[in-house]
Amino acid sequence: ELKVEQNPLFLSMQEGKNYTIYCNYSTTSDRLYWYRQDPGKSLESLFVLLSNGAVKQEGRLMASLDTKARLSTLHITAAVHDLSATYFCAVGTSTGSARQLTFGSGTQLTVLP
Amino acid sequence: NAGVTQTPKFRILKIGQSMTLQCTQDMNHNYMYWYRQDPGMGLKLIYYSVGAGITDKGEVPNGYNVSRSTTEDFPLRLELAAPSQTSVYFCASRRTTQETQYFGPGTRLLVL
Numbered sequence: 001e002l003k004v005e006q007n008p009l010f011l012s013m014q015e016g017k018n019y020t021i022y023c024n025y026s027t028t029s030d031r032l033y034w035y036r037q038d039p040g041k042s043l044e045s046l047f048v049l050l051s052n053g054a055v056k057q058e059g060r061l062m063a064s065l066d067t068k069a070r071l072s073t074l075h076i077t078a079a080v081h082d083l084s085a086t087y088f089c090a091v092g093t094s095t096g097s098a099r100q101l102t103f104g105s106g107t108q109l110t111v112l113p
Numbered sequence: 114n115a116g117v118t119q120t121p122k123f124r125i126l127k128i129g130q131s132m133t134l135q136c137t138q139d140m141n142h143n144y145m146y147w148y149r150q151d152p153g154m155g156l157k158l159i160y161y162s163v164g165a166g167i168t169d170k171g172e173v174p175n176g177y178n179v180s181r182s183t184t185e186d187f188p189l190r191l192e193l194a195a196p197s198q199t200s201v202y203f204c205a206s207r208r209t210t211q212e213t214q215y216f217g218p219g220t221r222l223l224v225l
Binding site: 031033041043050088090099101103104105106 | 146153154155157161171203205215218219
């Protein structure tokens with residue numbers, strides 16, 4: 001059974017600081033997804049990482065994938081309050097006739113002034 | 114495009130009742146998915162479909178049924194609702210040639 005573990009689960013950080021969220025997974029995959037969820041809202045796609053060594057950046061967020069280590073990171077640079085949300089990683093595996101996503105439990109990020 | 118729409122937004126069911134959660138997408142996506150999200154947890158896949166007439170089970174299919182008669186619609190049926198089915202249900206879709214799944218706004222279900 002595929003397991004996807006995120007840490008930390010809860011993160012409070014000061015505005016302007018840097019931090020990294022980690023996503024470890026237990027089986028071989030070269031597809032890793034990051035989503036953002038605001039309270040009471042749906043999920044918004046942030047990044048899709050499709051190969052070992054893939055790195056993508058959007059604004060203050062940068063995601064990377066190391067398939068050999070089965071690890072993805074989401075790095076936050078100079079955090080601002082608007083980044084407060086829950087961040088999920090998800091691993092893609094091909095089962096049956098389509099790709100399925102297995103989600104981590106999420107990291108609840110609070111950026112404090 | 115409206116994207117992925119879901120109805121209802123919120124529903125309270127009594128134990129043993131049945132209901133259908135509706136999901137429609139107007140992006141002509143072949144792949145559609147149903148997930149549930151329990152409080153403080155990630156999403157778990159219930160069922161998915163790769164096209165009209167084709168459905169398959171995900172990680173947690175027990176207590177649910179789906180059908181896919183058109184490309185646009187992918188309803189999720191709950192038979193004999195149980196308290197364990199209290200959750201937020203998300204529908205998602207994606208294009209065959211793209212990796213990104215687009216999520217609907219969710220249906221919050223409470224079974225009492």
